[in-house]
Amino acid sequence: MVTFWILAVVSVAAALGMIFQKKAVYSALLLAIVMLCLAALYAVQDAPFLALVQVIVYTGAVLMLFLFVLMLVGVSTTDSLVETISGQRLWAGIAGLGFGGLLVFGFGSAVFSEDVGLAAANAEGNVVGLARLIFGRYVFAFEVTSALLITAALGAMVLAHKERARPKATQRELSEERFKSGTHPGNLPASGTYARHNAVDMPALLPDGSVSELSLNPVLTGRGDDPAERHTDLGGVSEAEAIEEDLKAVQETQQ
Amino acid sequence: MSHYLVLSSLLFTIGAVGVLTRRNAIVVFMCVELMLNATNLAFVSFAKLHGNLDGQIIAFFVMVVAAAEVVVGLAIIMTIFRTRRSSSVDDANLLKY
Amino acid sequence: MESHTLAATGLQAYAWLLVVLPLAGAAILLLGGRATDRWGHYLATLLSGGAFVLGFAMFWQMLGYGGEERARSLHLYQFLKTGDLSFDLGILLDQLSISFVLLITFVGTLIHVYSIGYMAHDAHRRRFFAYLNLFVAAMLLLVLSDNYLGLFIGWEGVGLASYLLIGFWQHKPTAAAAAKKAFVVNRVGDIGLVIALGIMVATFGSLAFEEVFGKVSGASQGVMTALGLMLLLGACGKSAQLPLQSWLLDAMEGPTPVSALIHAATMVTAGVYLIVRSGVIFEASVAAQTVVAIVGAATLLAGAIIGCAKDDIKKALAGSTMSQIGYMVLAAGLGPVGYVVAIAHLIAHGFFKAGMFLGAGSVMHAMKDDVDMRKYGALRKILPITFITFFFGYLAIIGVPPFSGFFTKDGIIEAAWHENTVLGICTIVGAAITAFYMSRLIFMTFFGKARWDDDAHPHESPPVMWVPLVVLALGSIGMGGFLMLGDRFGAFLEPVTRTPHTEHDYFSAVGIVTLALVVIGVVIAWIKYGANPVPREAPRGSWLTTFARRDLYGDAINESLLMRPGQWLTRLSVWFDNRGVDGVVNGLAAGVGGTSGRVRRLQTGFVRSYALSMFLGAGILVAALLVVRI
Numbered sequence: 001m002v003t004f005w006i007l008a009v010v011s012v013a014a015a016l017g018m019i020f021q022k023k024a025v026y027s028a029l030l031l032a033i034v035m036l037c038l039a040a041l042y043a044v045q046d047a048p049f050l051a052l053v054q055v056i057v058y059t060g061a062v063l064m065l066f067l068f069v070l071m072l073v074g075v076s077t078t079d080s081l082v083e084t085i086s087g088q089r090l091w092a093g094i095a096g097l098g099f100g101g102l103l104v105f106g107f108g109s110a111v112f113s114e115d116v117g118l119a120a121a122n123a124e125g126n127v128v129g130l131a132r133l134i135f136g137r138y139v140f141a142f143e144v145t146s147a148l149l150i151t152a153a154l155g156a157m158v159l160a161h162k163e164r165a166r167p168k169a170t171q172r173e174l175s176e177e178r179f180k181s182g183t184h185p186g187n188l189p190a191s192g193t194y195a196r197h198n199a200v201d202m203p204a205l206l207p208d209g210s211v212s213e214l215s216l217n218p219v220l221t222g223r224g225d226d227p228a229e230r231h232t233d234l235g236g237v238s239e240a241e242a243i244e245e246d247l248k249a250v251q252e253t254q255q
Numbered sequence: 256m257s258h259y260l261v262l263s264s265l266l267f268t269i270g271a272v273g274v275l276t277r278r279n280a281i282v283v284f285m286c287v288e289l290m291l292n293a294t295n296l297a298f299v300s301f302a303k304l305h306g307n308l309d310g311q312i313i314a315f316f317v318m319v320v321a322a323a324e325v326v327v328g329l330a331i332i333m334t335i336f337r338t339r340r341s342s343s344v345d346d347a348n349l350l351k352y
Numbered sequence: 353m354e355s356h357t358l359a360a361t362g363l364q365a366y367a368w369l370l371v372v373l374p375l376a377g378a379a380i381l382l383l384g385g386r387a388t389d390r391w392g393h394y395l396a397t398l399l400s401g402g403a404f405v406l407g408f409a410m411f412w413q414m415l416g417y418g419g420e421e422r423a424r425s426l427h428l429y430q431f432l433k434t435g436d437l438s439f440d441l442g443i444l445l446d447q448l449s450i451s452f453v454l455l456i457t458f459v460g461t462l463i464h465v466y467s468i469g470y471m472a473h474d475a476h477r478r479r480f481f482a483y484l485n486l487f488v489a490a491m492l493l494l495v496l497s498d499n500y501l502g503l504f505i506g507w508e509g510v511g512l513a514s515y516l517l518i519g520f521w522q523h524k525p526t527a528a529a530a531a532k533k534a535f536v537v538n539r540v541g542d543i544g545l546v547i548a549l550g551i552m553v554a555t556f557g558s559l560a561f562e563e564v565f566g567k568v569s570g571a572s573q574g575v576m577t578a579l580g581l582m583l584l585l586g587a588c589g590k591s592a593q594l595p596l597q598s599w600l601l602d603a604m605e606g607p608t609p610v611s612a613l614i615h616a617a618t619m620v621t622a623g624v625y626l627i628v629r630s631g632v633i634f635e636a637s638v639a640a641q642t643v644v645a646i647v648g649a650a651t652l653l654a655g656a657i658i659g660c661a662k663d664d665i666k667k668a669l670a671g672s673t674m675s676q677i678g679y680m681v682l683a684a685g686l687g688p689v690g691y692v693v694a695i696a697h698l699i700a701h702g703f704f705k706a707g708m709f710l711g712a713g714s715v716m717h718a719m720k721d722d723v724d725m726r727k728y729g730a731l732r733k734i735l736p737i738t739f740i741t742f743f744f745g746y747l748a749i750i751g752v753p754p755f756s757g758f759f760t761k762d763g764i765i766e767a768a769w770h771e772n773t774v775l776g777i778c779t780i781v782g783a784a785i786t787a788f789y790m791s792r793l794i795f796m797t798f799f800g801k802a803r804w805d806d807d808a809h810p811h812e813s814p815p816v817m818w819v820p821l822v823v824l825a826l827g828s829i830g831m832g833g834f835l836m837l838g839d840r841f842g843a844f845l846e847p848v849t850r851t852p853h854t855e856h857d858y859f860s861a862v863g864i865v866t867l868a869l870v871v872i873g874v875v876i877a878w879i880k881y882g883a884n885p886v887p888r889e890a891p892r893g894s895w896l897t898t899f900a901r902r903d904l905y906g907d908a909i910n911e912s913l914l915m916r917p918g919q920w921l922t923r924l925s926v927w928f929d930n931r932g933v934d935g936v937v938n939g940l941a942a943g944v945g946g947t948s949g950r951v952r953r954l955q956t957g958f959v960r961s962y963a964l965s966m967f968l969g970a971g972i973l974v975a976a977l978l979v980v981r982i
Binding site: 024038042049054061069070121141153162 | 258260264271278279282292296299300309312315316319320322324325326329330332342
């Protein structure tokens, strides 16, 4: 009973959090909590197989699929919580309260007989008991389920498939395109080349010793913070001074 | 016994309200999953109440169907997102008067 | 059904050829198109003549049998079988039908020959001959069929042919209207016939003559009266008897050979055939028989009065046709005593009236298709053959002995007189009026001074036209005497009429009075139209003249009693349909449309709204369940 109360409070809280959370990723994680709580509740109720399936299939596979799609759609797309359909929130609340209240009232007032318990049914073990049913009485439904899964897989493939509008560009076409554009045709120089430090914000030095701005990520250079703070490993020398030293060293080797 | 069912109905109602209020299609979909899970809890509870495993079998099939449904549903959401650059269910409202 | 009639053997087994020959002609001419333009009319004439030869050969074969064995039946095929009912098509060759076959094919062939000349310059001559052949085929089917179904098919076939031929010159609005009128009025009669057929199927479960007549004695009086009256209605429509007489005068819009063949000699007598053929039914109901006789008497007087006032030569003859058919119907209404004279008069009339119509056609041919008798006059010298043949026909129709009409018409008058004095007086008065109007026609056309139009150049018709006239004139002279003298025809028809026939005394008191009245009629006509000049413009005349000129107000009565109420009913229906029915329907549609327009706003397209309504519904369902449980 203690387990139930703890899990119940946690799962209801997580469920409520899920629907009030602005960010979809948080919602997904809160759903994971609810599902794990339910898995535990299954286990408590003599359904260890379902508990594991719940963890593996739901929390493991389905929820990961949700997160994967969220990643594809864009994690940053937060829901605006301002309602656009007039009265939707109000009526949803009324309907939710009414429906939930009725169910709770109904179950609360219902008189249940004492639990028979699954000791007899699980005598051979829960998995064996389930297997007897699945491959016995429910074997047809089970087989149909396989058809359903295959159909779902095919459906998902068809839906996700995108027709190519034009043939794939060949390497030759890509390189011709690159040269025609008139910009730098080859790879950009990697950062830290010829420098004595290989941090990504240390610019590469060209053979003549000058600094190549192309080697730096514009995001990093545009951050505007003090690069001196980032490079504590340069031994008290600022980044600009380190570059100066590098330049000198390069010029010396050339002479 | 009735505790489990009350919990199940609470979770179901929360899921339903979520479906009604959230607009991100993925979140709506998660709420639907929550509702399915709530019913699964009820099935498992009933299995214990009646002392046979049929309730658990049904819960098992619900999971399978839910898995299939998630695959197709998410694929649809992806397709819609690809064409409309939006995952809000309110943006897909062309089928109307 | 086991037939009691002997089966046809030998040549008679090919009796179906009688119908098929002209029908094939019609089919070839209609389907063959322009390819048959050059020889089509010869083919049609040949096939019609072939039917006559065949008919005559069968007649000859029939004469070889004994009196009771002369009726022969030929089963063709089962037309329809449903449940207990089965309808067979077959041919009945008996004395009555063979008489009609000979009349139809002989007169029909003569008129085909005549038409070769008459229609020589018509662009649609092929179509004309096709229709003529179609008519002959349908008429033969009508008289040859051994059941009412085949009779009805032929009946409708002649109606169709009549419609097509009246409206043959359909470019004339009057012809088109006349064809339509004939068709519509005939439909009224046909409905009577259809109802009669229905009564037969319901009462006797069969349409075969043999079976129906065999079961008549078992049916109730009321049913027989209804059946008789419905058959009479059919006969009235086809034979232009009161009250369905109005179409015949207008039918004269058709080419003259058509008027001669269909609207004088054959088709219009189909009603008489029907009554005589159904004699058993009429004899079972005195009421129906009386009505038949009254209709005949009324029509014979009405037709005669109309004939007196018409200046159009064809319409005058049409009135006379009505009147003569009235005689036949009256005779048929007298029962078995009248059948023989009715059919004899029918055959005699077929000859002399066809002859006179063709003569009228010849006159019109000479007078540039002018039909107004007031513009004729003094034609006897210019058209000698036409005049002589016409004159024989004239003598026949007014009943001058020994011409054909005298024997047959006197037979009717005698029979009517002995049956019922009032009917007898009607027939005698009719005979007097007939003498008057036919004499008027003769005097206005062939005697007196020429009142021609300036550009008229009358000339005698070519031989192809006058030869049929001569043949028919011979018939006008001898046919009546041939049939009636020695009661030859009565004895021949006896198995059909089922009454031993005795010869009349043609110069009884009634006969002599009739002859005297006929002479008076001729004299009055001579004084009015022969001795005195006939004005080119019709004088106003008395109310009686106006009455007759307007066809006894038949059209006016039809118009005010049937057409106007019909129009009012139509207008009322249209109004009710527009306001009432359409109003309700449109209102309902508008209501549904308006409501839908508002309700569809609920379809916002937001899936969450739909989900909300579903969820609310689920809540209500749970609440309802709880309420029920508690």
